Amino acid sequence: MNPESNSIAVDGQEDLIASSKRQRTKVLNHYMNAKEDFLAAWIKAIERIGPDYFECEGIENFKLATDRDQIRPNWDAIEERINVCSIGEGVFIGAVMSFFNGKWGAGICHCFGYHGIGDAANRLDLDELTIIIELMSSHTGW
Secondary structure, eight states: OOHHHHHHHHHHHHHHHHHHHHHHHHHHHHHHHHHHHHHHHHHHHHHHHOGGGEEESSOSSGGGOSSGGGEEEOHHHHHHHHTTSOHHHHHHHHHHHHHHOHHHHHHHHHHTTOOSHHHHHHHSOHHHHHHHHHHHHHOOOO
């Protein structure tokens, strides 16, 4: 085998290994911060929807939460709200609730005539889109 072609293969392997290590570090960093990032986005969503539609468990105020399980949606209150809210509000609520319960959130969006994230994105304003993007990029499952 030609020594030059051998060194090319080794260099290519080294590039592949270095790239793999960078990707692994990127993924690990993402998951190390995902819980905190999701909670921060979840709190923004609560501020936008209204804290009256969420239940605080063991804390006085939703802003004091250290874990998303401390601030869960009040299912009945949300269901009442979607009966009287605007289409835009309903789509945002549905998109947010889908992170808590996918079928429920999708059902809410469907009630307003929106069947997927692309449909919903067309209905949301920039602040709402930003919140959804932050939730999506840090969601690791409820």
